């Protein structure tokens with residue numbers, strides 16, 4: 001941990017910068033409210049399906065998967081081909097079906113049943129450590145389970161957030177997506193992880209797009225380092 005801090009020192013102004021960004025985005029997009037309940041296992045499978053695809057494709061794949069395998073036990077026993085055809089809309093079928101069955105196998109072996117409810121009794125750091133034992137599950141997936149499945153303070157860094165962070169200057173340009181989770185942890189304003197995460201994604205989809213970002217009429221222009229001014 002200390003080596004990381006030494007290599008990637010955070011300036012004391014960054015926390016303030018993030019606060020201003022969270023405020024400006026809430027002013028524009030509002031303060032999204034959390035749902036009351038989430039199921040960590042459903043969130044885990046949905047997040048595995050969401051890799052490298054859009055929400056619509058993920059949702060379609062998840063609905064098809066649950067329609068075909070309403071019980072997790074059946075999904076665990078299912079033939080690869082049957083899973084592959086169910087989750088086709090999400091793409092990367094081989095990799096995703098392998099990770100899904102890997103995760104279910106791991107849960108069953110650890111808990112003796114197919115549920116992630118045991119996570120509710122754990123602290124967030126322990127959950128991070130435990131879920132990373134599942135092959136194919138990385139920091140973004142773990143943070144999604146924490147944020148959406150367990151209603152914890154956690155900040156998943158997706159491609160939109162990574163891109164915006166590097167342009168605006170709250171994530172170092174040379175930092176990869178996995179390490180960016182560790183980087184962001186102390187910077188996200190308290191109680192704002194849910195709204196900042198969702199609002200940055202909306203901002204990335206509509207304004208700060210990968211190509212042709214709308215810099216001329218941007219609410220974060222004053223905070224932004226891109227293009228170098």
Ligand code: SF4
Nearest residue numbers: 208213214215218224
């Ligand atoms: S000024 Fe341009 S690059 Fe910077 S946040 Fe706005 S849209 Fe993105």
